[in-house]
Amino acid sequence: ALGGAGLLLPPSGQEAAAADLDPAGIRKFTLRMPVPPVLRPYAVSGTTRYYAMPIKEVNKTVVPGRTTAVRTFNGSFPGPVIKARSGERVVVRQTNQLSVPTSVHLHGAHVPEDSDGGPMDLIAPNGGRKTYTYPNTQPHANLWFHDHAHHAESENVFRGLTGTYLLTDDTEERLGLPSGAYDVPVSLRDARFDDSGALVYEMGDFLHRNVILANGKAWPYFEVAARKYRFRVYNTANMRYFDLSLSDGSEFQLIGTDGGLLPAPYRTTSVALSPGERADIVVDFSRYPVGTELVLANRPDAVPGGPADLVSQVLQFRVTRTAADSSVVPGVLRTLPELPPATVDRSVELFMDETSGPHGLAYIDGKVYDHDRIDTEIAYGTTEIWTVTNANQIAPHNFHMHLVQFRVLERNGQPVTSGPEYGLKDTVSLMPGETVRLQATFTGYRGTYVYHCHIFDHAAMGMMANMRIV
Ligand code: C2O
Ligand code: CU
Ligand code: CU
Numbered sequence: 001a002l003g004g005a006g007l008l009l010p011p012s013g014q015e016a017a018a019a020d021l022d023p024a025g026i027r028k029f030t031l032r033m034p035v036p037p038v039l040r041p042y043a044v045s046g047t048t049r050y051y052a053m054p055i056k057e058v059n060k061t062v063v064p065g066r067t068t069a070v071r072t073f074n075g076s077f078p079g080p081v082i083k084a085r086s087g088e089r090v091v092v093r094q095t096n097q098l099s100v101p102t103s104v105h106l107h108g109a110h111v112p113e114d115s116d117g118g119p120m121d122l123i124a125p126n127g128g129r130k131t132y133t134y135p136n137t138q139p140h141a142n143l144w145f146h147d148h149a150h151h152a153e154s155e156n157v158f159r160g161l162t163g164t165y166l167l168t169d170d171t172e173e174r175l176g177l178p179s180g181a182y183d184v185p186v187s188l189r190d191a192r193f194d195d196s197g198a199l200v201y202e203m204g205d206f207l208h209r210n211v212i213l214a215n216g217k218a219w220p221y222f223e224v225a226a227r228k229y230r231f232r233v234y235n236t237a238n239m240r241y242f243d244l245s246l247s248d249g250s251e252f253q254l255i256g257t258d259g260g261l262l263p264a265p266y267r268t269t270s271v272a273l274s275p276g277e278r279a280d281i282v283v284d285f286s287r288y289p290v291g292t293e294l295v296l297a298n299r300p301d302a303v304p305g306g307p308a309d310l311v312s313q314v315l316q317f318r319v320t321r322t323a324a325d326s327s328v329v330p331g332v333l334r335t336l337p338e339l340p341p342a343t344v345d346r347s348v349e350l351f352m353d354e355t356s357g358p359h360g361l362a363y364i365d366g367k368v369y370d371h372d373r374i375d376t377e378i379a380y381g382t383t384e385i386w387t388v389t390n391a392n393q394i395a396p397h398n399f400h401m402h403l404v405q406f407r408v409l410e411r412n413g414q415p416v417t418s419g420p421e422y423g424l425k426d427t428v429s430l431m432p433g434e435t436v437r438l439q440a441t442f443t444g445y446r447g448t449y450v451y452h453c454h455i456f457d458h459a460a461m462g463m464m465a466n467m468r469i470v
Contacts, residue, residue, distance in 0.1 A: 077165025
């Protein structure tokens with residue numbers, strides 16, 4: 001009935017065959033947090049690297065003593081890491097071995113439309129193939145890839161279809177930041193299981209996803225040496241916000257976010273991540289004696305909440321040895337690209353029906369997503385300022401644009417001139433009633449790209465729109 005509005009009903013949650021696994025019964029800090037494997041190219045020609053990645057279901061240990069079927073890129077949960085360099089092309093051939101359609105979006109990347117992995121650009125199930133070409137014409141950035149198939153993305157991502165894409169360049173490499181085994185991608189999310197260990201997916205389910213996963217393990221531990229580590233922390237959750245700190249309240253340095261490094265390191269005791277956002281942090285464990293255990297903690301009332309005894313812990317660090325450390329965190333990290341003068345002003349309003357539950361509607365500027373409708377026409381090469389408002393009283397949202405890295409000029413009327421949002425961003429948090437002013441330049445590619453709330457369930461309820469660069 002809603003097809004005319006372009007909104008099919010979201011896939012209904014799978015009926016749990018067994019009772020829920022009680023998260024309180026899961027023993028914390030018993031599984032080791034793995035570091036996701038770096039994917040090897042199958043061919044290299046000039047400055048182009050070729051990768052192949054079957055999308056398939058495999059079984060993994062996610063909670064101790066259980067086996068969980070997960071949807072994966074290349075059999076890894078979370079997916080593998082692709083390491084790319086600015087100016088060098090990456091070509092990825094995806095083969096969809098699942099029985100549902102997929103679309104692989106490279107989040108934060110400046111790519112041509114036909115490799116963006118938009119919601120309608122589907123890879124057919126049961127063997128469909130698509131080759132994505134990533135030109136990597138942007139500076140270094142903490143990118144990631146995930147499913148984006150219209151109305152299936154929320155469940156596909158929940159069941160595992162995410163991976164990490166670290167784009168580097170000379171600017172970043174010259175700095176001498178912690179590297180190699182001391183540069184660790186960490187994907188955070190939440191999950192819900194039944195008693196057999198199977199993932200339980202329900203649309204809009206923020207009450208029951210109270211098991212916290214780091215790199216695909218429930219509340220794992222991670223052994224570290226008493227030296228500096230760089231962690232690329234990704235919030236890959238469908239709906240959960242994280243607000244992270246160290247359990248002793250000590251400082252760490254935020255050195256970068258979505259679109260790469262900040263101009264200068266930012267000393268802080270906490271960092272907040274809405275779904276889709278990234279924090280690039282350096283933690284110096286040299287201040288702790290060998291034998292120290294400390295926890296990466298989460299503020300339990302970050303959105304959605306959940307029982308504090310469960311969601312206030314993420315993973316445990318164990319300082320097990322000393323190690324030499326020649327890495328540094330320089331006081332100046334990068335120069336942000338100049339902000340050209342903007343010539344177009346727009347406003348965007350995010351709003352959802354808060355009363356009708358997971359099958360309610362969610363809107364951008366009063367409209368639910370219609371993949372055939374162009375909502376915003378942008379002249380190629382224009383620099384624009386978008387004023388984005390969360391018009392809800394209760395529901396948090398965030399705002400993500402494909403194609404561009406933007407700058408956050410203002411939050412709630414306050415200019416952003418330093419701090420965690422003073423860098424290149426592609427996703428920005430909007431708590432109820434908040435407004436941000438963003439600036440972006442639409443250059444490089446013409447075509448149709450989406451912008452949306454990165455709470456996947458909200459996007460699937462309609463909070464997504466098309467922009468066309470012409
Ligand atoms: Cu990470 Cu359109 O999204
Ligand atoms: Cu994206
Ligand atoms: Cu939202």
